[in-house]
Amino acid sequence: MDTQWPRYEVFKQDKDGKPHEAVGSVHAPDGEMALLNARDVFVRRPSAVSLWVVPDSAIYSVTAEELAAGIALPEAGETQSFLVFTKRSQRRSMTFVKHVGEVTAVTPQHALQQAIAHEEFEPDKVWVWWIVPATAVTRSDDDEATIASMFTPAHDKTYRQQAHYGFVSPTRKTRGKSER
Amino acid sequence: MDSNVQIALEHYLLAHADDELILAHRNSEWIGHAPILEEDIALANIAQDELGHATVWYALYGDLTDEDPDDLAFFRDAQNYRNVQMVELPKGDWAFTMMRQYLFDAYELTLLTQLQESSYRPLAEAIIKLRNEEIYHYKHTSTWIKRLGLGTEESHQRTQSALDTLWPYAQQLFVTLPDENLLVDVGIVSTTAVVHHKWLDITTKHLTDSGLTIPPNNQPPVTDRLDHTEHLTTLLADMQKVARLDPEAVW
Numbered sequence: 001m002d003t004q005w006p007r008y009e010v011f012k013q014d015k016d017g018k019p020h021e022a023v024g025s026v027h028a029p030d031g032e033m034a035l036l037n038a039r040d041v042f043v044r045r046p047s048a049v050s051l052w053v054v055p056d057s058a059i060y061s062v063t064a065e066e067l068a069a070g071i072a073l074p075e076a077g078e079t080q081s082f083l084v085f086t087k088r089s090q091r092r093s094m095t096f097v098k099h100v101g102e103v104t105a106v107t108p109q110h111a112l113q114q115a116i117a118h119e120e121f122e123p124d125k126v127w128v129w130w131i132v133p134a135t136a137v138t139r140s141d142d143d144e145a146t147i148a149s150m151f152t153p154a155h156d157k158t159y160r161q162q163a164h165y166g167f168v169s170p171t172r173k174t175r176g177k178s179e180r
Numbered sequence: 181m182d183s184n185v186q187i188a189l190e191h192y193l194l195a196h197a198d199d200e201l202i203l204a205h206r207n208s209e210w211i212g213h214a215p216i217l218e219e220d221i222a223l224a225n226i227a228q229d230e231l232g233h234a235t236v237w238y239a240l241y242g243d244l245t246d247e248d249p250d251d252l253a254f255f256r257d258a259q260n261y262r263n264v265q266m267v268e269l270p271k272g273d274w275a276f277t278m279m280r281q282y283l284f285d286a287y288e289l290t291l292l293t294q295l296q297e298s299s300y301r302p303l304a305e306a307i308i309k310l311r312n313e314e315i316y317h318y319k320h321t322s323t324w325i326k327r328l329g330l331g332t333e334e335s336h337q338r339t340q341s342a343l344d345t346l347w348p349y350a351q352q353l354f355v356t357l358p359d360e361n362l363l364v365d366v367g368i369v370s371t372t373a374v375v376h377h378k379w380l381d382i383t384t385k386h387l388t389d390s391g392l393t394i395p396p397n398n399q400p401p402v403t404d405r406l407d408h409t410e411h412l413t414t415l416l417a418d419m420q421k422v423a424r425l426d427p428e429a430v431w
Contacts, residue, residue: 005216026218029327036320037218040225149315153229156309 006055008034010042011085011099013050020052022085022096022130028053031138039140039150048151051140058136060108062129067116079104081134082111084118086126097130108133185366188359189300190244191262192369194252195357195405197237198263201253202412203284204230205419206271215274222320226281229313236306243302250431254423258412262405266349268412275328275338276345282321283350283383289314290378299367322386329390336391343387344395352400354379 005027011020023042028034034053043051081104085097100121105111108131115131116123140150181189207227214220238249267284271277292311298304328339354376363369384394423429 027216028218032323033327036323037222039316040222041218145315149312149319153309153313153316 005029006057008038008053009056009059010034010038011052011054012038012042012048013052014047016049020050020099022098023094024096025056026053031055035138035140043151043154048154049147050142050151053138054132054136058133060112060131062112062131064127067112067129077106079106082108083132083134083137084111084115084121085130085132086121087128088122088125090127097128102134182362182366184359185362185368186244188357188362189368190241191357191359192363193237193241193244193303195262197234197241197252198261199267199284199353200230200234200237202261202263202415203267203281204228204234205415206267206269207277207281209271210277223277226317226320229317233310233313236310240302240306250423254420255427258408258416259406261408261412261416263408263412264349264352264405265400265402265407265409266346266352268409268415269349270411272342273338275335276342278321278324278328279339279342279346281317282325283346284353285314285318285321286383286386287350287353287375287379289318290375290382294370294375297367298369303368325386325392326390329387329392339390340392343392347395348397348400351398352402352405355400355403355405357405 006029007025007027008031009025010023012023013020026034026037026041028037031053035051038051038053042048081102083099084101084103086100087097101118103111103114103118105114111131112129115121115129140146204227207223207230211220211224211227214223234253235249238252241247241252242249266280269280272280289311292307292314295307296304296311298307325339328335330336354372356372360369360372364371387394
């Protein structure tokens with residue numbers, strides 16, 4: 001029997017106005033705990049003002065290659081809002097996909113078809129698409145008190161910045177000794 | 181500042197610094213051993229914050245006495261530590277650590293909210309940053325208490341058992357220090373009764389909502405902060421060992 005908690009993908013927003021980006025995942029029993037775990041695992045290098053978490057089972061993920069090979073046709077039903085995330089660069093190492101917008105559709109596949117047709121999502125440059133129902137997203141609160149307690153403390157923690165630790169050359173010492 | 185008030189303030193600051201330092205140490209004992217990887221990181225984070233808080237309290241104390249925080253932490257013996265017994269108890273199981281942290285976080289958040297009004301400016305100013313971190317600690321541990329209390333039969337039983345043990349110890353947090361009335365008179369602190377009542381309101385509600393029963397025993401085992409269990413001696417032997425190996429070493 002699998003006793004592992006479900007996995008939640010974590011999206012972090014560095015600053016107001018910047019898009020949320022996928023930074024990794026945490027295991028948690030529910031969305032509220034996932035937000036707390038995500039804060040402790042990912043809000044270490046300072047900048048963050050908002051976190052979203054989504055159960056990985058709610059993510060419809062498609063690569064450029066899979067798209068080229070063809071996707072299943074949509075079924076009838078009620079429309080809902082889907083968030084669209086894309087990966088457009090092969091050079092970012094710390095983040096995966098980035099939030100680019102929303103579409104309204106019946107199924108994830110239908111939502112993807114729409115997203116591919118959206119010029120502003122730059123579909124030609126996309127390597128990976130993630131489609132997420134809006135109802136599957138748990139978001140951190142954006143009131144002042146939450147931001148002050150959940151995100152602001154990280155700004156003062158210089159020990160979490162690589163630049164805080166000076167570099168001492170291993171060769172410097174021996175050079176000094178031989179000069180004496 | 182009147183010299184008797186200053187001495188009372190020194191005792192007060194040192195008591196709170198010691199609470200944070202000892203609790204931080206107990207929490208750090210989970211590093212590498214926590215049941216969930218994310219919790220290992222979260223509790224280490226909380227312990228680091230507590231250590232930061234201790235540093236702030238020791239600095240405020242040092243401003244009055246010229247004593248060095250490192251000397252206070254590493255070269256003081258158990259009989260001179262002023263923490264409550266609750267924070268020196270061994271870490272126990274996960275439910276015990278979460279319950280102890282919850283009871284302490286509820287206390288610290290309530291206390292820091294009161295201290296924002298302190299007439300001693302350095303304290304009132306230092307509190308702001310501490311309080312923001314404490315809001316987060318409280319959110320974390322209160323969420324855990326709810327999950328554990330209303331979780332499985334085992335989690336409920338262990339959490340209730342932890343509460344039964346810790347509830348009387350937690351009451352020591354609200355025992356007024358011998359000279360604390362001097363600080364109340366000049367508005368540096370509020371009475372502990374105020375903090376105690378708010379704490380009781382918060383914890384009684386949350387623990388009950390989490391399916392737990394408040395124990396009938398609300399008498400602390402001791403009332404003197406200089407009165408410690410043998411656990412503190414063992415803890416300090418571990419914590420101070422390296423520093424004491426070479427007291428002259430430069431860190």
